[in-house]
Amino acid sequence: MEIIEKLKAAGLRGRGGAGFPAWQKWQMVKDARGEKKYVVCNVSEGEPAVAKDGYILEREPEIVVEGIALAMEAVGAGKGYLYLRKDYFDKYKDKLAGIVGGKEIEIAREPGGYLGGEETALLDSLEGKRCEPRIKPPFPPQAGLFGCPTLINNLETLYFAAKIDKGEYKNTRFYTISGDVPSAGVFERGENLTIKEVLEKTGNLPEFDFFVQAGGGASGTILMQDELDIPLSGAGSIVVYDKQKTDPRELGLQWINFFIRENCGKCVPCREGVYRLREIFSQEHLEPVDIARARDIVKLLAAASFCPFGKGAANSFGGLLEKLIKP
Amino acid sequence: MKITIDGREIDAKEGQTILEIAKENGIEIPALCYHPDLCVKANCRMCVVEIEGIAAPQAACATKIKEGMKVVTQSENLSALRKTNLELLLGQHRRDCAKCVWQGKCALLKYALELKADLNAYPLRNPEPEIVKFGPIILDKSKCINCRNCVDMCSRQTGSKRGDEAECKSDGFLEIDGRGYENGVKPSDDGKKDCIYCGQCIVHCPVGALDVESAVDEVDALLKDKKGKTLVVQFAPSIRASIGEMFGIPYGEVVTGQLAAALKKLGFDKVFDTNMSADLTTVEEAKELVQRIKESKPLPMFTSCCPAWIRYVEFYRPDLIPHITTVKSPQNMLGSLIKTRWAENNAVKPEDIVSVSIMPCTAKKYDAFKPEEKINGLAPADFVLTTRELGRLLQKNNINLKDMPEGTADDPFGVYTGAGTIFGATGGVSEAAARTAHWLITGKNLEQADLKNLRGIAGLKKAEIEIAGIKLKVAIANGMENVKIILDDLAKDPKAYDYVEIMACPGGCIGGGGQPLPVDDEIRQKRAQGLYSDDAAKQIRFAHESPAVIAVYDDLRNDEHKIHEILHTRYAQKGKSEIKK
Ligand code: SF4
Numbered sequence: 008m009e010i011i012e013k014l015k016a017a018g019l020r021g022r023g024g025a026g027f028p029a030w031q032k033w034q035m036v037k038d039a040r041g042e043k044k045y046v047v048c049n050v051s052e053g054e055p056a057v058a059k060d061g062y063i064l065e066r067e068p069e070i071v072v073e074g075i076a077l078a079m080e081a082v083g084a085g086k087g088y089l090y091l092r093k094d095y096f097d098k099y100k101d102k103l104a105g106i107v108g109g110k111e112i113e114i115a116r117e118p119g120g121y122l123g124g125e126e127t128a129l130l131d132s133l134e135g136k137r138c139e140p141r142i143k144p145p146f147p148p149q150a151g152l153f154g155c156p157t158l159i160n161n162l163e164t165l166y167f168a169a170k171i172d173k174g175e176y177k178n179t180r181f182y183t184i185s186g187d188v189p190s191a192g193v194f195e196r197g198e199n200l201t202i203k204e205v206l207e208k209t210g211n212l213p214e215f216d217f218f219v220q221a222g223g224g225a226s227g228t229i230l231m232q233d234e235l236d237i238p239l240s241g242a243g244s245i246v247v248y249d250k251q252k253t254d255p256r257e258l259g260l261q262w263i264n265f266f267i268r269e270n271c272g273k274c275v276p277c278r279e280g281v282y283r284l285r286e287i288f289s290q291e292h293l294e295p296v297d298i299a300r301a302r303d304i305v306k307l308l309a310a311a312s313f314c315p316f317g318k319g320a321a322n323s324f325g326g327l328l329e330k331l332i333k334p
Numbered sequence: 335m336k337i338t339i340d341g342r343e344i345d346a347k348e349g350q351t352i353l354e355i356a357k358e359n360g361i362e363i364p365a366l367c368y369h370p371d372l373c374v375k376a377n378c379r380m381c382v383v384e385i386e387g388i389a390a391p392q393a394a395c396a397t398k399i400k401e402g403m404k405v406v407t408q409s410e411n412l413s414a415l416r417k418t419n420l421e422l423l424l425g426q427h428r429r430d431c432a433k434c435v436w437q438g439k440c441a442l443l444k445y446a447l448e449l450k451a452d453l454n455a456y457p458l459r460n461p462e463p464e465i466v467k468f469g470p471i472i473l474d475k476s477k478c479i480n481c482r483n484c485v486d487m488c489s490r491q492t493g494s495k496r497g498d499e500a501e502c503k504s505d506g507f508l509e510i511d512g513r514g515y516e517n518g519v520k521p522s523d524d525g526k527k528d529c530i531y532c533g534q535c536i537v538h539c540p541v542g543a544l545d546v547e548s549a550v551d552e553v554d555a556l557l558k559d560k561k562g563k564t565l566v567v568q569f570a571p572s573i574r575a576s577i578g579e580m581f582g583i584p585y586g587e588v589v590t591g592q593l594a595a596a597l598k599k600l601g602f603d604k605v606f607d608t609n610m611s612a613d614l615t616t617v618e619e620a621k622e623l624v625q626r627i628k629e630s631k632p633l634p635m636f637t638s639c640c641p642a643w644i645r646y647v648e649f650y651r652p653d654l655i656p657h658i659t660t661v662k663s664p665q666n667m668l669g670s671l672i673k674t675r676w677a678e679n680n681a682v683k684p685e686d687i688v689s690v691s692i693m694p695c696t697a698k699k700y701d702a703f704k705p706e707e708k709i710n711g712l713a714p715a716d717f718v719l720t721t722r723e724l725g726r727l728l729q730k731n732n733i734n735l736k737d738m739p740e741g742t743a744d745d746p747f748g749v750y751t752g753a754g755t756i757f758g759a760t761g762g763v764s765e766a767a768a769r770t771a772h773w774l775i776t777g778k779n780l781e782q783a784d785l786k787n788l789r790g791i792a793g794l795k796k797a798e799i800e801i802a803g804i805k806l807k808v809a810i811a812n813g814m815e816n817v818k819i820i821l822d823d824l825a826k827d828p829k830a831y832d833y834v835e836i837m838a839c840p841g842g843c844i845g846g847g848g849q850p851l852p853v854d855d856e857i858r859q860k861r862a863q864g865l866y867s868d869d870a871a872k873q874i875r876f877a878h879e880s881p882a883v884i885a886v887y888d889d890l891r892n893d894e895h896k897i898h899e900i901l902h903t904r905y906a907q908k909g910k911s912e913i914k915k
């Protein structure tokens with residue numbers, strides 16, 4: 008069976024966050040016309056509380072490189088990129104260069120800013136431009152790097168593609184667990200487990216009142232204790248919060264610092280909205296008018312921000328405002 | 335294809351965006367970062383609309399239509415989103431409406447009223463002006479809403495953008511700087527990039543964050559207390575077809591008579607018409623062209639009447655200097671005549687003349703004060719006001735152009751021909767020069783004065799003109815993005831053109847950086863039409879037949895040395911100018 012068929016049979020979905028079926032993306036790039044094609048392995052892993060790409064990179068970099076080479080061959084790409092977060096770049100570049108050997112895979116360093124994880128922003132930064140999202144369409148599989156069809160996959164996706172090719176895939180995924188838990192860390196467990204099961208199986212299910220943030224330590228979804236019977240979506244992280252000890256306003260502020268630091272500044276909802284959220288959450292006391300404003304901003308972020316980054320802020324703050332901050 | 339907008343079925347062309355189609359059909363969608371002259375950036379998010387079958391609202395400016403698409407542009411949900419968005423924008427825009435180029439007529443306030451937005455929902459991020467100045471151009475960051483129109487515009491004027499590219503660029507003198515809420519516009523520190531003072535960023539800024547240094551107050555004060563000086567004013571060709579807009583006069587209506595009367599009412603001692611010196615420029619330029627052809631001197635010859643273009647050459651392309659006609663810009667030519675021949679003939683000391691010029695142009699503020707332009711140590715103009723500034727000056731003095739009777743400009747520089755008036759539109763200089771070159775070469779006038787193939791506001795026009803067996807390859811470019819295409823052509827084939835007319839602003843001076851707001855192709859078209867109808871209505875259509883021009887040559891006794899001293903200039907390589915904070 009050829010690899011795209013295998014991916015389809017295995018039902019592998021992108022592990023970067025969006026969860027798009029991997030085989031479809033590969034097929035699109037394979038079918039796209041273009042003199043040149045590229046494969047990019049996205050290791051910008053910028054969200055707080057997500058560490059699984061680094062974990063894999065530390066332990067099994069060979070399989071990652073195999074995955075990139077496999078994808079390049081499958082879609083007909085002449086060149087691949089391993090796009091690394093700054094600290095990963097500094098730490099692993101030499102080792103990775105050794106593994107890459109003579110393959111046409113360039114090891115690239117993210118210029119900075121989480122937004123480099125957004126696919127089109129990543130492309131612009133690889134092209135040496137300002138790291139900002141592009142207008143879509145065109146989507147990268149049609150016109151990506153230097154206008155050529157480009158497959159962008161998260162590191163974990165390519166890692167498992169290689170595993171699938173070798174027949175070693177056992178329907179697992181990597182979970183980063185942190186927060187108020189006894190054993191924080193990265194765990195490989197079944198991909199269809201519910202969040203509750205993951206916490207149980209890793210010995211992390213608290214006995215106290217808690218809630219979690221799932222799928223990213225800043226943009227992830229807030230889920231209350233009784234909402235955990237669903238599988239994890241997004242970038243595979245679970246942060247557990249002790250409900251008693253957590254001040255929702257301070258939690259919001261913590262996220263905001265990430266969004267303030269990392270947003271590109273291009274669109275109004277995200278640039279100004281996040282700025283005003285900080286202003287609102289910095290007050291000691293949230294008045295109803297502040298909460299109403301924050302709600303309006305969140306609605307706007309969800310509906311109108313230019314790229315998924317702003318929508319991510321809406322996701323976490325939406326939960327915070329609806330579930331944790333009583334109006 | 336057919337689409338539905340707000341329940342209305344509409345015929346549309348493939349490739350158009352929802353915003354364009356809506357606009358064509360009179361459906362207004364709020365939009366701030368969209369400008370028909372520019373590329374789509376989709377960053378203001380005001381234009382969100384609902385599309386059936388798509389969960390999240392989409393930006394109308396960035397969404398291409400599809401067969402059968404059903405779009406809703408007005409709903410409670412959309413209004414609420416737009417309102418929040420606008421309130422956020424207002425929080426970063428220091429409103430200074432009384433001094434603003436938009437004079438309160440900006441889209442921001444319009445939408446605020448429509449959406450019943452709270453102007454003060456958020457405290458201002460930058461409550462104090464935050465000024466950056468380069469040449470006469472002023473950027474006030476405390477008003478900027480990061481729409482990047484100016485950055486796009488400047489990449490066309492000074493960056494690598496070519497007129498035939500669709501891609502958004504930002505590699506001109508104005509750059510995008512900083513991330514997050516620190517994101518903004520910044521003049522480049524790069525020593526190889528500089529402003530050419532075209533002012534196009536100003537007329538494309540939706541919120542008046544860019545403007546040009548103003549001389550309104552100084553001129554107003556002088557008009558009220560002349561301090562023994564003689565106040566002389568000249569007004570440029572294109573002004574007559576645009577200033578009316580500031581007084582509710584329809585686009586393109588020519589108001590030369592009212593303008594002359596208004597200037598007199600303001601208190602100017604003499605009112606001269608720059609059209610007269612545009613005629614003179616034409617004759618001098620045609621003479622030089624014919625001479626260059628006959629004496630095999632450097633060709634192509636480029637025009638010089640646009641100072642932003644000259645600034646471009648002197649900074650970016652000094653290698654082209656030998657190709658620029660040495661004829662002064664009409665403003666400086668008339669200014670020089672005023673402070674030399676006119677002063678002498680009227681027994682006024684040149685130092686006692688205050689020469690004011692009304693220009694469509696921000697670069698003319700620079701042009702008037704270049705050291706090379708000095709005549710006997712004096713600047714050809716002491717104050718340069720833009721069309722907008724004159725509008726303000728008139729408003730300040732309660733003079734409504736609409737109510738003015740028809741006046742006339744004064745002798746000896748008041749009479750003009752049809753050739754001079756079309757200087758204000760792209761192609762006009764070429765047409766005027768071709769009419770006179772024909773006469774210089776053949777001794778006869780063209781039977782048909784209209785050279786229609788040189789007209790139209792297209793960014794790039796190419797034509798071949800044959801005069802007595804001499805074939806002249808003419809190129810006409812407006813907007814630096816198109817000029818650069820011509821320069822590329824010449825880099826490949828230096829003989830590609832013999833005569834090149836260049837205007838830095840889209841449409842020529844009718845689209846100048848000092849003109850009233852707003853501006854787009856339709857408005858430029860109407861202003862140009864105004865000038866061409868002024869030309870057609872003139873009895874004399876040939877610059878060389880202008881009695882005022884003939885009188886100048888008589889006065890100079892056709893002495894080439896004198897002519898050169900007063901009517902010609904020189905150019906030199908220029909360095910980067912200071913950026914003041
Ligand atoms: S753009 Fe000008 S007129 Fe409009 S709100 Fe701002 S300062 Fe006032």
Ligand code: SF4
Binds near residue numbers: 487488492530531532
């Ligand atoms: S005046 Fe012209 S060259 Fe200068 S910044 Fe504005 S657009 Fe750029």
Ligand code: SF4
Binds near residue numbers: 477484539540541
């Ligand atoms: S200065 Fe004006 S045109 Fe430029 S980005 Fe700011 S708001 Fe937009």
Ligand code: SF4
Binds near residue numbers: 642643695697844847
């Ligand atoms: S085209 Fe006209 S208005 Fe624009 S810079 Fe040149 S001379 Fe000035």
Ligand code: FES
Binds near residue numbers: 396
């Ligand atoms: S006009 Fe569409 S986003 Fe600004």
